[in-house]
Amino acid sequence: YPFGWGGGGGGGGGVGVGGGGRRPIGTQTYSGLLPGFYGHSCPQANDIVMSVLERAISKDPRMAASLLRLHFHDCFVQGCDASVLLDDGETFVSEKKSVPNKNSLRGFEVIDEIKSELEEACPETVSCADILALAARGSTVLSGGPSWELPLGRRDSRKASLNGSNKNIPPPNSTIQNLLTFFQRQGLNEVDLVSLSGAHTIGMARCTTFKQRLYNQNGNNQPDSTLERSYYHDLKTVCPKTGGDSNISPLDLASPTTFDNAYFKLILSGKGLLTSDQVLLAGNLGKTMQLVKAFADDRALFFSHFGRSMVKMGNIGPLTGYNGEVRKHCRKVNL
Ligand code: HEM
């Protein structure tokens, strides 16, 4: 697919920043969400999330990455409203069938397990959208990454958008300009782009998402010149010219299950896996190049920016108050 996951640029208008707006209050951004939202109604919510996560991640260390990614793929489509968790409905098609999501997103059973434990402890109280946000933070922490104060109170959508999912999630062969446009559409900037890309410090990617770099990056049957030689040869064994499309390779070959800043160090040595990783440096955009270097140099700096950007991403277009609902099952809307 010459333009990544289909859609490419274009469209998408209006999805994202809706409701809430973004009034600055001190250094925080106002979203209508509050860290203490379940303080009385379900004080044990985070503990329940963490205990399910601990079990799931010790059984499958990649699960932390998969859950972190779920929150991202939720927030970029209609805002952080758990739309990504819905199976096909009567009036909409599941986002699980979109090009970026199908045969790719994982972790739905873990979210179901968290939801069922929460329904037992605090019935009809904690939204699926908040579960995604809590699971993303918990997964980061359990992988050795930072924690942050997490605003809560998102409500769940009554619909999904297959089209929004195809249009709003950036493809892996994006240019730096492309990436910025996708992020700006969600109210996110260059700093957020670089810090949130640092999520690729954990997890895996399928051959199909980076094959073009190995065999035909610019339509000239040549590999991507920004790809380091020995890494290029290693990748070819995982991802042959024909077949093997669902073989997987770590996004951060140095520490694929540890949340650290190795991802940025690898980019500095030409070992970013996806085009979208390597262009943060090779795209020749001063601001993102400087940030890659700064984060490679200073893990604490990366961690503090990552937390801040995760809060910003988590504040995209939430449903609050009487909008939306608290689903009883994360895969379907309430009757
Ligand atoms: C900047 C634009 C981004 C692009 C183009 C991108 C693209 C991708 C692709 C192609 C994969 C591999 C999927 C597969 O092969 O099935 C992936 C995996 C992943 N992405 Fe991103 N991503 C981006 C940003 C983000 C953000 C903002 C986050 C979270 C904050 C994130 C978290 C992850 C994680 C943790 C994985 C590994 C998932 C797993 O192992 O199950 N990505 N990404």
Ligand SMILES: [Ca+2]
């Ligand atoms: Ca959503």
Ligand SMILES: [Ca+2]
């Ligand atoms: Ca790592």
